[in-house]
Amino acid sequence: MNSQTHYPAQTVSQAVHRHTLAIIVDNEPGVLARIAGLFSGRGYNIESLTVSETEHEKHISRITIVTAGTTNVIEQIKFHLLRLVPVHRVDDLTVNGEAVERELCMVKVVGKGDHRVEAMRLAAAFGARTLDATLESFIFELTGASDEIERFIKLMTVVGLTEVARTGIAAMSRGSESL
Amino acid sequence: MSEMMTGADMVVRALQDQGVEHLFGYPGGAVLPIYDALFHQNSVQHILVRHEQGAVHAAEGYARSTGKVGVVLVTSGPGATNAVTGLTDAMMDSIPIVCITGQVPTHLIGSDAFQECDTVGITRHCTKHNYLVKDIADLPRILHEAFYVAANGRPGPVVIDLPKDIQFQTGLYARPTSSQHKTYRPTVKGDLDQIRKAVEMIGAARRPIFYTGGGVINSGPHAAELLREMVRLTGYPITSTLMGLGAYPASDRQFLGMLGMHGTYEANLAMHDCDLMICVGARFDDRITGRIDAFSPNSHKIHIDIDPSSINKNVKVDVGIVGDCGHVLEDMVRLFRTTSPQIDKPALKEWWAQIERWRSRKCLAYRPSSEVIKPQYAVERLFAATKAPVNRGRETYITTEVGQHQMWAAQYFGFEEPNHWMTSGGLGTMGYGLPAAIGVQLAHRDALVVDIAGEASILMNIQEMSTAVQYRAPVKIFILNNEYMGMVRQWQELLHGGRYSQSYSESLPDFVKLAEAYGAVGMRCDKPDDLDAAIAEMIAVDRPVIFDCVVDKSENCFPMIPSGKAHNEMILNEYLSEDAQDIGSIIDEKGKMLV
Numbered sequence: 122m123n124s125q126t127h128y129p130a131q132t133v134s135q136a137v138h139r140h141t142l143a144i145i146v147d148n149e150p151g152v153l154a155r156i157a158g159l160f161s162g163r164g165y166n167i168e169s170l171t172v173s174e175t176e177h178e179k180h181i182s183r184i185t186i187v188t189a190g191t192t193n194v195i196e197q198i199k200f201h202l203l204r205l206v207p208v209h210r211v212d213d214l215t216v217n218g219e220a221v222e223r224e225l226c227m228v229k230v231v232g233k234g235d236h237r238v239e240a241m242r243l244a245a246a247f248g249a250r251t252l253d254a255t256l257e258s259f260i261f262e263l264t265g266a267s268d269e270i271e272r273f274i275k276l277m278t279v280v281g282l283t284e285v286a287r288t289g290i291a292a293m294s295r296g297s298e299s300l
Numbered sequence: 301m302s303e304m305m306t307g308a309d310m311v312v313r314a315l316q317d318q319g320v321e322h323l324f325g326y327p328g329g330a331v332l333p334i335y336d337a338l339f340h341q342n343s344v345q346h347i348l349v350r351h352e353q354g355a356v357h358a359a360e361g362y363a364r365s366t367g368k369v370g371v372v373l374v375t376s377g378p379g380a381t382n383a384v385t386g387l388t389d390a391m392m393d394s395i396p397i398v399c400i401t402g403q404v405p406t407h408l409i410g411s412d413a414f415q416e417c418d419t420v421g422i423t424r425h426c427t428k429h430n431y432l433v434k435d436i437a438d439l440p441r442i443l444h445e446a447f448y449v450a451a452n453g454r455p456g457p458v459v460i461d462l463p464k465d466i467q468f469q470t471g472l473y474a475r476p477t478s479s480q481h482k483t484y485r486p487t488v489k490g491d492l493d494q495i496r497k498a499v500e501m502i503g504a505a506r507r508p509i510f511y512t513g514g515g516v517i518n519s520g521p522h523a524a525e526l527l528r529e530m531v532r533l534t535g536y537p538i539t540s541t542l543m544g545l546g547a548y549p550a551s552d553r554q555f556l557g558m559l560g561m562h563g564t565y566e567a568n569l570a571m572h573d574c575d576l577m578i579c580v581g582a583r584f585d586d587r588i589t590g591r592i593d594a595f596s597p598n599s600h601k602i603h604i605d606i607d608p609s610s611i612n613k614n615v616k617v618d619v620g621i622v623g624d625c626g627h628v629l630e631d632m633v634r635l636f637r638t639t640s641p642q643i644d645k646p647a648l649k650e651w652w653a654q655i656e657r658w659r660s661r662k663c664l665a666y667r668p669s670s671e672v673i674k675p676q677y678a679v680e681r682l683f684a685a686t687k688a689p690v691n692r693g694r695e696t697y698i699t700t701e702v703g704q705h706q707m708w709a710a711q712y713f714g715f716e717e718p719n720h721w722m723t724s725g726g727l728g729t730m731g732y733g734l735p736a737a738i739g740v741q742l743a744h745r746d747a748l749v750v751d752i753a754g755e756a757s758i759l760m761n762i763q764e765m766s767t768a769v770q771y772r773a774p775v776k777i778f779i780l781n782n783e784y785m786g787m788v789r790q791w792q793e794l795l796h797g798g799r800y801s802q803s804y805s806e807s808l809p810d811f812v813k814l815a816e817a818y819g820a821v822g823m824r825c826d827k828p829d830d831l832d833a834a835i836a837e838m839i840a841v842d843r844p845v846i847f848d849c850v851v852d853k854s855e856n857c858f859p860m861i862p863s864g865k866a867h868n869e870m871i872l873n874e875y876l877s878e879d880a881q882d883i884g885s886i887i888d889e890k891g892k893m894l895v
């Protein structure tokens with residue numbers, strides 16, 4: 122900490138943890154801008170963000186944010202999120218052990234000959250689905266944990282990857298407890 | 301009972317149903333239907349300001365002095381952007397405001413239409429919440445919800461952006477039976493176990509101090525009553541932030557004065573040396589803590605706050621109690637009475653003896669003068685006059701602009717009651733004081749309302765003189781005229797070798813003539829001997845007055861904890877120091893980075 126400043130301690134010396142937050146919000150216009158703006162305005166970071174309406178009749182959306190910060194920063198993030206009027210609740214999925222986290226990616230691979238054969242083999246090894254195929258391209262879909270997806274993309278790069286789309290992380294805590 | 305009416309009529313009806321008596325605003329194309337609806341009724345009085353920033357500050361003064369929600373109506377585009385500073389000010393100081401902005405018709409939104417701006421986008425960060433109304437069916441709910449959100453929990457400004465076509469549309473209006481939000485429910489009752497723990501700590505403390513803030517004012521006069529009861533029950537010392545002044549009577553022995561950057565010696569040293577800090581509705585602002593790692597290093601800390609994000613934000617506390625401080629204090633007083641803990645009397649006595657030693661430094665003493673008016677003296681005399689017969693026993697409300705005069709007002713004017721002191725603390729907005737004073741005066745017609753001002757700040761919203769004159773709001777603008785942006789000059793003296801870059805107020809207007817041009821009364825005083833009579837005359841006048849009080853140009857505001865220093869490294873007025881100090885050498889290089 123810079124002992125000369127009277128600003129909030131720069132907690133560089135404290136360990137930074139990665140947390141996955143599930144945020145239940147009213148799905149009203151601007152709610153995502155509010156949340157994204159909160160993170161940028163207060164200098165928090167977003168590693169991944171996914172959002173979709175989960176209860177259509179009640180217009181409720183679930184936003185999953187992966188962020189990183191010291192224990193203190195994570196606590197502040199949660200309280201600041203709760204200050205937003207359309208936010209119903211914030212659950213830190215990382216407090217009770219690791220949450221189940223999945224991500225979906227699509228990759229487009231373009232190539233001929235050996236590369237094309239190898240791409241198909243790798244996709245099969247990862248259990249990816251083939252969504253589209255032409256004589257010189259594939260689109261594969263893979264759902265999995267982020268590191269698995271990372272590995273898949275890395276390998277595909279070697280065999281002609283030209284495009285990637287990822288959804289970001291959807292997550293749930295383990296066990297019978299529900300939000 | 302529901303009724304069909306236009307969106308514009310709904311706005312006015314909702315204001316009536318909310319018991320709104322005054323609305324501060326400025327018309328324009330995108331709010332004409334609402335202005336037309338206002339034309340047909342008398343229960344909501346519209347106050348025409350001269351700049352939309354003034355409308356928000358006036359509403360803030362109105363809100364802070366009454367405990368009600370302040371209401372603002374402005375047009376789209378420039379009307380909305382002009383209101384942004386006021387909204388930000390209200391956000392920082394937790395003032396409940398509902399601001400209705402006109403918007404271009406829904407089908408034109410996004411087309412760069414005339415006077416279109418993305419009001420909800422622009423105000424998202426400077427409001428507690430905002431709405432863009434796209435369907436007339438939502439309007440009644442949103443109007444009432446806005447009042448609920450503005451006033452409940454940690455108060456703040458709420459914007460309703462209302463497109464013009466919705467103002468013309470007809471829909472069903474019904475007054476909601478319960479004015480709430482479907483999910484927003486701030487915690488008001490504190491956790492009893494935490495309160496119990498706090499009461500135990502309070503009972504066991506040896507060097508305790510209450511540190512209270514604007515949250516007590518937000519909570520209402522009842523909270524101030526309970527605070528007084530708690531403080532008297534314990535016999536502990538109490539200090540307050542700038543925003544909390546008046547919650548506890550300044551004249552009481554247990555009150556140590558304001559703390560923080562320009563707080564008293566005794567308050568800051570007591571904060572530094574205490575073993576228990578009981579923070580009630582204050583937010584550990586950087587003007588309070590100074591160097592954070594040296595802030596009250598040996599104390600346990602209890603923090604009562606309605607906003608969970610305030611707790612542990614800047615300073616780690618031992619017991620955090622989320623709740624309205626009125627409710628929490630009520631439980632605290634009750635628990636303290638029923639458990640009647642054994643207070644360590646000898647330790648407390650020793651603590652008070654120490655505090656009295658600090659107090660005997662008389663840190664607010666200043667070098668008197670019979671030649672020039674010392675600004676501190678001017679505030680002292682103003683304060684005395686408000687209690688003299690000339691004020692006819694009226695209530696006195698003080699607003700301020702921003703700068704040295706603001707700090708002198710806080711230091712030398714004794715506030716005995718909550719809601720009588722209106723100042724821009726968090727944002728520090730020059731130009732706040734005059735419109736705020738007008739808002740206060742309209743809510744308290746018979747009171748004496750004084751804006752303690754600086755000659756630079758007052759020019760930022762001077763146009764509101766017209767508003768004061770139009771509505772016969774006899775506000776008194778008491779300018780401590782030092783011909784400098786004094787606070788800037790003081791920092792330049794401290795930090796930049798006395799190079800007074802752009803801080804001299806060149807080409808000031810003749811304030812007497814200026815007042816007269818507006819149809820108000822102008823006065824000028826530059827001799828200490830004439831001051832009392834002049835102030836008495838100002839107070840006696842039943843019209844708006846600009847009082848140009850010519851004061852010492854080079855006076856600095858002390859005590860001062862320089863940036864980057866700890867509470868026990870305060871600079872005192874050189875008048876008090878044994879050896880003369882060169883204030884230009886006190887702050888080190890890193891300290892200069894700070895604001």
Ligand SMILES: Cc1cc2nc3c(=O)[nH]c(=O)nc-3n(C[C@H](O)[C@H](O)[C@H](O)COP(=O)(O)OP(=O)(O)OC[C@H]3O[C@@H](n4cnc5c(N)ncnc54)[C@H](O)[C@@H]3O)c2cc1C
Pocket residue numbers: 392393394453454455512513514515516518519540541542543544558559560561562563580581582583584585587588604605606607610623624625626702703706707724725726727728729787
């Ligand atoms: C030039 C200048 C110099 C300044 N110097 C000083 C100085 O020397 N000393 C000083 O004190 N200030 C000073 N200030 C003001 C300072 O910047 C802050 O505005 C002020 O200290 C904040 O006061 P506060 O902590 O009481 O918080 P506020 O801003 O009033 O916030 C209130 C707190 O209470 C909480 N709260 C709100 N309602 C409730 C409720 N019902 N129940 C419980 N909690 C509630 C809120 O969540 C918040 O945490 C200065 C300002 C300027 C412009």
Ligand SMILES: Cc1ncc(C[n+]2csc(CCOP(=O)(O)OP(=O)(O)O)c2C)c(N)n1
Pocket residue numbers: 701702703704705706728729730753754755756757758780782784785786787788
């Ligand atoms: C809108 C705005 N601009 C700039 C500042 C920075 N500032 C703080 S105090 C001050 C000088 C105020 O001068 P004056 O009103 O004469 O008061 P004094 O300090 O002399 O009492 C300035 C420029 C501010 N607080 N607000």
Ligand SMILES: [Mg+2]
Pocket residue numbers: 703754755756780781782783784785786
């Ligand atoms: Mg000045």
